[in-house]
Amino acid sequence: MNLYTTFRDRVCQEIAALAEAGELPADLPTENVKVEPPRDPAHGDIATNAALVLAKPAGMKPRDIGELLAARLGALAEVAEAGVAGPGFVNMRLAHGFWHDMLARVLRAGAGWGTSDMGWGRTVNVEYVSANPTGPLTVGHARGAVVGDATASLLEAAGYTVTREYYINDGGAQVDTLARSAYLRYREALGEAIAEIPAGLYPGQYLCAVGEALAERDGDKWLNAPESEWLPVVRQFAIDHLMAWIREDLAALGVRQDRFTSERALVENGAVDAVLETLDQRGLIYEGTLPAPKGKTPEDWEPTPQTLFRASDYGDDQDRPLKKSDGSWTYFAVDIAYHLDKYRRGHGTLVDVLGEDHGGHVTRMKAAVRAVTNDEARFHILLCRVVKLLRGGEPVKMSKRAGTFVTLREILDEVGKDVIRFTMLTRKNDAALDFDLEKVVEQSKDNPVFYVQYAHARCHSVLGHAERELADVALDGASLAEVELHRLRQPEEIELIRFLAGWPRLIEGAAETYEPHRVAFYLHDLAAAFHGFWTKGKDDATLRFLQPDDMELTRARLALVRGVQQVIASGLEIMGVTPVTELR
Template identity: 40%
Template sequence: MDILEKYKKILIMELNKSYSKEDLSKISFEFPREASHGDFSTNAALILSKKLKINLDQIFEEVKKFFEESDDFKDIVLAKSGFINFFVKDHILHDFIREVLKDRKNFGKKEIGKGERVNIEYVSANPTGPLHVGHTRGAVFGDTLANIFNFVGFDVCREYYINDSGEQIRNLAKSVYLRYKQNFSDKEISIPEDLYPGDYLIPIAKKISEEHGKKFLDKDESIWLDFFKRESISSVMNIIKNDLKSLEIKHDVFISENVLLKEGHVNKAYKYLEDKKLLYEGSTNPPKGSKKDEWIEKKHILFKSKNFGDDEDRVVKKHDGQWTYFMPDIAYHLNKYERGFIRMINIFGADHSGYIARMKAAVKAVTNEKANLEIKTCQLVRLSRAGKPVKMSKRAGSFITLKEIVNEVGKDAVRFMMVSRKNDAQLDFDFEVFKNENNDNPIFYIQYANARISSLIRNSEEKIGIDIKDKDLLNADLALLQNENEKKIIFQIANFPKVIEQSATFMEPHRLSYYLRDLASSFHQYWNLKIDNKRIHILDKSEIDLSLARVALLFAVSITIKTGLGLLGIEAIEEL
């Protein structure tokens, strides 16, 4: 149940009787920021008075007259700002809590998506090594966004693009081959700077040695290269998939760049651009900072990406006939479109920001502007231990892996932290904070709230002589909830569907993590509440009916926390 949506629909339906020719889409129905401004607020009078050049009071009186006919509001007033503020009667809030308790599995759900298919591509790390902290943020962001999109009615395909072609894969194979040679030599083998030095390659080389012996030893590169590429990619992808599994990151589809090349998708996309006269032969400008006398101008094939909003045209085929990395990416997105995806969302690292304009231009070009590509970037994660920076370097083979982080602080802490700030803001992750069981650890703080609520149900028979069941909560006399803290919590719960909607609409999962922490904070304040210098007890044998009402309210809090944490991919712990 969405209490705001309920009254907004009623308002719009009523306004349509008098203003059916007007655009009412900008009319809002919200919770005011300040309690003094009422329980609900609408800008309907402002919107219509400006459009129709009529007095605010006229619109206000129409709205007030209609809503006063119901038994839902104590007062309806026109504020100086032009907003109409509604003061709700308590029974509306109590009915809302009962609805949450009845329909707990669907609370917060929306049908924004209406079954629309959406392709969300995330992680897509090169298969050259284990996932590190830089990949972790995009992985959690993408997976959480997919969870939220599913929850609000989209048909989501979670996708991973395997960049298994090009020079990096050649270097990976050569790196594994060096480790393979090392298995048959007592001498230490030095690894060139352009290859991968990580110890994660040792088991891959050992497996090849055990299965094939000296078959490839001291042979020409042409004999072993393709085999080592396949083995290396397969092994590293298994490492990556296990990394993702440790964080419960899900993908429906893994698409190989190499397969796209072999099946002719790249040639097909190239021909499409060629037929549309969107390719031409030309040269590029010298790189910034290069000296003119060192720059050798070469003729390439360029895509007219400026026609579609990019700041310059981009090379798709080099002077030697080789594809740039951009051309297979174009083909991949054409492939998405051919699979029926009109809406595509890509999650990039901040270091790929310069790639956004050209990629959007390419999607417009190959889909005749029928598909829409949205790109969200995730900023860097800065690791620390007790405030001291932790450095990493993938090339040096000394990077902090995703799995190491999960092993140290746990899956739930990592998932929560990675969406604890807006995706385009730098994130500070201190290991020590997430090891502590205190209020500074946000995921502990939220899970502790749920565990405390669960303890009320478990201990109810001992505390008040009643083994509380669902029927007891549904029949609880919620009119006994008269404390302002209780009302505050009810409104926070009522705001949950709006938070979900905004998290999906703006593609900002951090809104949900903020919300859950605020809700947990309100709960803990209520748990420790004192009245007349005496701490209240939620379960009070001398006030059975009030105890049941309080537990009913807090069970609604638990439902909300469980649903929210579930969307973040986090377990709602019943007992700490």
Template identity: 55%
Template sequence: MSETKTLHAAFADHIANALDALVAAGTLPAGLNRAAVTVEPPRDASHGDLATNAAMVLAKPAGMNPRALAEAVVAELAKIPEVTEASIAGPGFINLRLAPAAWLAELVAIAALGADYGRSAMGGGTTVNVEYVSANPTGPMHMGHCRGAVVGDALAALLEYAGHKVTREYYVNDAGAQVQVLARSVHIRYREALGEAVGAIPEGLYPGDYLVPAGQALAAEFGDRYVTAPESEWLVLFRTRAVAAMMEMIRSDLALLGIEHEVFASEAELQASGKVDEAEAWLRAHDLVYDGILEAPKGKTPEDWEPVELPLFRSTKFGDDQDRPIRKSDGTWTYFGADLAYHFQKAQECDALVDIWGADHAGTVKRIKAAVAAMTGAEGQDGKPGKPKPFEVKLVQMVQLLRDGEPVKMSKRAGTFVTLADVVREVGKDVVRFTMLTRKPEAQMDFDFAKVVEASKDNPVFYVQYANARIASSLRKGQAEGFTPSADNLALLGDEEQGLVKLAAQFPRLVEAAAAAREPHRVAFFLGDLAAAFHSYWNLGNDRPDKRFIVASDATLTGARLFLALQIGQLLRNGLALLGVEAVEEM
């Protein structure tokens, strides 16, 4: 990445230098922790261009009055050539007003950094495992999976852009009862492929036609060998082949969204490898698992419930409301026990973990977070409890599919739901991906087929894409008329144009904040704001020809405005790339 500094990074350095000067002068004590010092736009734009809380956060540890410290900091910051005004607000907040040249220089920085404008080293190369989708391998992807898939994939890209090393992981739940049901469902399709009239698929099995090819493949390979054979002879084989076929379908569905995982972790392989037993042994050695009896379930009488001794994880030590069994009474693993072992394995290979789950799993968040806290913070280098590795679970609400406001009928092929592939093929990858990020993942979402392709400002996908297309059109027109984007006369840009630059300059900060919060939707929100600001400026030219990007009578002004347009387009492309969305140039 280029050494060119963005405006906010440069002013973070300016503030650090000002504080260093106060330390050298004896005004501030040396060694103060400055981690909480920030530089950002003030909440009220009328207060200035940038604000810092340096005096507020350092006054107490320095043993100083915040306003007195602020006055000392302001005296240093006022020496910076780009600062036209440095003032104190309230008890010690510092507001800065910058010369227009500072903002115009940021346009040059955008041009110099190009696709790296916004890229950050904040992550410091720390490794983050992002596990997302992880749908049961029992059928094609449906729109219930789509939102989590897009959120996880965009988050992974965002974390990489912010300086982390990211592993994209899919946890294949291929060891539970659902894959046994899948095997039995495929057996019916296998018999059907051999000419048997199987009739309606029995209740409790998977009815979708997507299992027909799997049944046909088994029939072609094994003939009628397993038609009348007892289940014990074919269940494992059919389960293995069916899961493989479903995972191939799932990978294909995800590819339609431009999503690829580096790691597919198998629950069945995890258990067969003994990793779950290793996790239990480790937890017992650290007194985090013990043999005990659960309290009777609420509402049950003693006659309805038989106390059984089970291995219990001490999750109440970490905020859960009760200790949780990791095995069932028959010795098999509970879902929690298997998930605990899976996270035990993941946590050994990364610095931080993020799971993207459907909102229907909200009830298990507390216990799995307790488990990860226990396993990663149980013992530090000195033998004392260590600091748990960062672990977050992001819950994603379901998506309601509509067509002109009416619920969409289910897919005939899938049997019980609308497939992701059907939706992507109808409206396109970019529309699906951007739309999934236009609301916070924990908020309910309606996906209306008519509205997501509507060419209007009420459709955020169209509005952002259209801004980039308008920019591309202006650049093509300028080239055709002999005009070239130029940074030579940026001082000709007025307040309206500088307003666009001020908004664009927030992108690097936004990337870091969104990555730290694990919230990729913030990028989509920013793009919406930037597109709206661009369109507002563009519309000025409808009534005022002197405000158009191309002013035929003024080549120098036209060159400056085209340079501005080129850099706003760069920002749109950078943000869209993080979301996995193409920046189209014609619409």
């Protein structure tokens, strides 16, 4: 239950009642009426803009409409007071009884609290990671993996049917370079002395294992064979090995994907030819030349006729080439076919999670998706900034081509998946992120990973202590929903219930904007409110959770603790983080 959606319905009902009573014109448009938290919490619990959006169609002053609405809304049992503020906002403070009922709802719903039917089962394809299979995953890949996986979980919580996908970039020059690099290591495994790795090949030691595995499988079969014979075999062998490692690393990170799609297979099965033929029939492909790149003068630039897609017809700043000079398809052409393939598989919404180096790819890809789906697909691209890896504030140097990069597996072994996943969601995907290997494992309130996990562990500790010390106290959510929750009157108690009641709105809002980092922010604020209440109880015995002389108040506070624990666990599940029961 999204309380803001519920109250929006109530506001619209009161508008209809005022119209029926002749105090407002009939059939006023209410589609832009909103109910949200007020910007300043001191103004109340919820606010509506109804008077402002209805003023013009009603031909009335906003404050006059606001006064009419406030009078009716203030008479509702759930509302303690209602008033008009500013130009016409109607602010409401909700009754304690309403919050007590909300806590009971939270407890009865259990792990289902916050889930929504907003998506109505509509299909979404979320593609993420999609790293070139030329080496192990790095900490940079981890950010896209976590953002994509958490976005998928968030959409599922909001009622969408989600497919998690990995696009294997196994076509193009980089995998041929991989094959030649692996072949060098294959020769080395057979006893040949390898001096310095030639320029242009991948120098990483990780390819030694690939060469050894190939030598074990095939012996010296390819040692004296021409490149035309061994290259396709070694290429596929190396890709399969690298993808196996990538899958293992993703599994260790808690990332799962439902489908792996091969770029090479798309080209070989004619998918690219078919798409381009369709675009050609629609007049969206032509032979032409492009203007000189920025910085080039006409004297420095010789325009070459190319096969071009009319991307500028769909919002791009220029048309885009579909073929290279050798006649092969550009990466962009294959990407068009891939996105159409996803759409034809029944995915009405496509979400790509990419590295920030794909920034120049966004506009042209949006143009292409509009064209091939006739503007029917919803398409979103989330760009993830590069992660700066530090240790004690000092940069940890990485260089994939130099073979000295730090792998995701090394980071996993050092700090664990939960720390990586939570930390990757402490910033919006397009914001800078520092990952300090020392700070992320600090047990301090300045470390959000520890701070939220500690709140969950504290909840578990309180409930465990109650189970040991108190006789005949049922601590399951359904039982605690029936206790005397009206005993919760302290401002800190009501504030915690407000947080819990806002969880459904948080899920819907974050899912709508593809912003899983908002879950991390919400959990941090909820943890802060819980820790604050806990700390006050250390100084004031009347605020402690267990009150030996007042069993009903104790039960009510245990219900609140159970609700907090439940929502933190649900949020961590969306983030892919395991809620701990104790911290060492």
